[in-house]
Amino acid sequence: MNWLLVVAGAVVGAPLRYLTDRFVQARHDSVFPWGTFVVNAGACLVLGVLTGAVLAGAGSSRLALLLGTGLCGALSTYSTFSYETLRLAERGWKFLAAANAAASVLVGLGAVTLGSQVAGQLFA
Amino acid sequence: MTRPVPGAEAIDPDVDLHVPAQRTEPQGRVLAAVAAGGAVGASARYGVALLWPAGPAGFPWATFWTNVAGCALIGVLMALISEEGRRSPHPLLRPFAGTGVLGGFTTFSAYAVDFSRLLDAGRAGLALAYAGLTLVAALGAVWAAASLTRLALRGRGAG
Numbered sequence: 001m002n003w004l005l006v007v008a009g010a011v012v013g014a015p016l017r018y019l020t021d022r023f024v025q026a027r028h029d030s031v032f033p034w035g036t037f038v039v040n041a042g043a044c045l046v047l048g049v050l051t052g053a054v055l056a057g058a059g060s061s062r063l064a065l066l067l068g069t070g071l072c073g074a075l076s077t078y079s080t081f082s083y084e085t086l087r088l089a090e091r092g093w094k095f096l097a098a099a100n101a102a103a104s105v106l107v108g109l110g111a112v113t114l115g116s117q118v119a120g121q122l123f124a
Numbered sequence: 125m126t127r128p129v130p131g132a133e134a135i136d137p138d139v140d141l142h143v144p145a146q147r148t149e150p151q152g153r154v155l156a157a158v159a160a161g162g163a164v165g166a167s168a169r170y171g172v173a174l175l176w177p178a179g180p181a182g183f184p185w186a187t188f189w190t191n192v193a194g195c196a197l198i199g200v201l202m203a204l205i206s207e208e209g210r211r212s213p214h215p216l217l218r219p220f221a222g223t224g225v226l227g228g229f230t231t232f233s234a235y236a237v238d239f240s241r242l243l244d245a246g247r248a249g250l251a252l253a254y255a256g257l258t259l260v261a262a263l264g265a266v267w268a269a270a271s272l273t274r275l276a277l278r279g280r281g282a283g
Binding site for chain 1: 155159163166197219226231232234235262266
């Protein structure tokens with residue numbers, strides 16, 4: 001049952017990442033991987049809200065498996081992020097590679113903190 | 125920032141919209157391959173997390189190794205896909221294995237929440253070590269795996 005919740009979240013999260021990436025990548029001309037950046041930041045914000053809600057007693061562990069482990073886990077990606085950073089560095093855009101790594105981590109950590117703080121107060 | 129040279133290899137492993145063929149609307153079978161791969165990858169990640177649970181103030185080894193392993197595997201996969209050249213890979217290989225399985229297996233959101241959880245537990249030093257170590261190990265893994273795979277392919281081509 002728990003495993004099915006994770007799968008149900010993932011079959012939505014993974015295609016949603018693919019479609020969001022396409023949507024974002026079609027709308028800019030730079031080599032910066034904005035698609036993955038946006039998807040990871042968004043997933044971190046949602047997971048932050050969910051974590052804050054669960055800690056405040058407003059979300060069940062089943063909801064955490066469906067939306068957290070399944071949806072947000074599959075929506076966000078570390079593999080594409082690291083491969084895109086590697087390709088930027090290999091093709092000579094070393095500054096953009098470093099900027100992508102630093103900004104992705106800082107924005108991701110910030111989004112989780114923001115989401116959980118807001119949800120923690122809203123659902124308290 | 126400039127538009128990449130036409131025909132240059134994509135940076136984005138999921139989509140290169142500068143390639144006209146990839147600008148067409150995604151087909152249902154591509155989305156189905158991504159969804160199926162995502163289910164496989166997320167299930168594997170959930171399995172690793174169950175086998176290796178992290179306490180509220182412990183180092184999240186399950187997420188750490190999941191992300192590092194997934195990064196090494198995408199290095200191998202992308203080197204195989206983009207450099208094998210002669211035989212073009214099956215069109216659903218990258219959506220299924222790269223975007224789906226490895227994208228679903230690795231996670232950025234759990235990484236960020238692990239950091240926040242350690243911070244809340246009063247373990248700022250461990251939180252910072254986890255954040256930095258994951259980043260360095262993930263980038264090192266994708267670089268090493270891609271480099272070794274390219275070397276192996278070149279060696280085979282020369283032999």
